[in-house]
Each structure stands twice: as C-alpha cells, then as structure tokens.
Amino acid sequence: MKFGVYRDDCEGLHPDTINKYYGVHGKETRRTQGQTGAGHPTDEEAESDDDSTSEPGSAVRGNDLAQRVADDLESDIRHDAIPVPDHRNPFNGNADLEGEYFDKLQEIIVRGDMPTGFGILEDEWVDGMYPTVEVIPAGRKGSKEIRVSLAAQEWKARAGLWCQALAVLSHFR
Incomplete structure (x- = not known):
C-alpha cells in the first residue's frame, strides 16, 4: 500500500x-561500522x-x-478438566454446631468487636488510615501486580464482617 x-x-x-x-x-549479530547486514550469505537458500x-x-x-x-x-x-475445590461445610452437617457458630457471630456483630491480626483495626493500618488499594501478586512467580480498589465506603464494612466471621470460625476448628 x-x-x-x-x-x-x-x-x-x-x-x-x-x-x-x-x-x-538466537544471538544478536554484531556488525562492524559500515556493515548493514542487508546482504544475503552465499549459503542461504532462496x-x-x-x-x-x-x-x-x-x-x-x-x-x-x-x-x-x-x-x-x-x-x-x-x-482435561481440573478438579473442583472441596467446599464442604466446616461443621460437617452438625446443625447444633453451626447454630452455635451463628449465635456467637451475631453476638460479636452486635457488640461491634473486631478481631486483631486481620488488618481491620485502625492501629494495624499503615499511617493509621484504611487502605484504599490492595496489591495482589499475580503472574508467574508473582512478578506482576493487580491493584484492587478498596474504597472504605464499599469495602470496610464487608471486610469487618469477614474478619469477624473468620475469627469466630477459627475457634470451632
């Protein structure tokens, strides 16, 4: 064109x-001054x-x-299809144990208790501020990063509930 x-x-x-x-x-060919490499060697096929x-x-x-x-x-x-991860109920069908878990979780939610060590408490934040971005390593050997927005208005309450639920669940193991 x-x-x-x-x-x-x-x-x-x-x-x-x-x-x-x-x-x-392959290896890069180094040429001396004046050589362009535009010519064809004699042993090259047409x-x-x-x-x-x-x-x-x-x-x-x-x-x-x-x-x-x-x-x-x-x-x-x-x-081939990969096996689906096992998502068993951690209470193994024990309705009483599951009920006890949800009762304890509700009690903690009502009291407003937040567990330590999950990064949800103010004194666990860098510079005392809720993180607005989480960087997740991705790719081969974690060589790339995915930045996820963690706007406080959207994620702080969800993160708090998740931390409370996980903390209570850890006592049932």
Missing part, C-alpha cells in the same frame, strides 16, 4: 507475544513464495502467525 491507512498486524497483542513471533531468534513455513526463526507471513499462535496455545487450552 502506498497511501492510506496501514493496518497494524500487532494491534491488541501483548508485547511478549509480538516479541516471540516477530522478535529476533526465499520461496510458500506461506506455510513455521520453523522457529523463520519470517512470519500471511496467516502463518495466527496458525503458529494457535498451535502453541493448543496444549494450554485443550486440557
């Missing part, structure tokens, strides 16, 4: 994906018009990129 808008083949792709399929494979080349390090042409990505990801998405 000489004029007009060029379509970006990499639009919406993660930089790691672009680097994997369009990046440099380029064919076949778009089916998919060897690592080969030029990516046409729909070959989409096929290579699909082939690479197939093992990641065509797996």
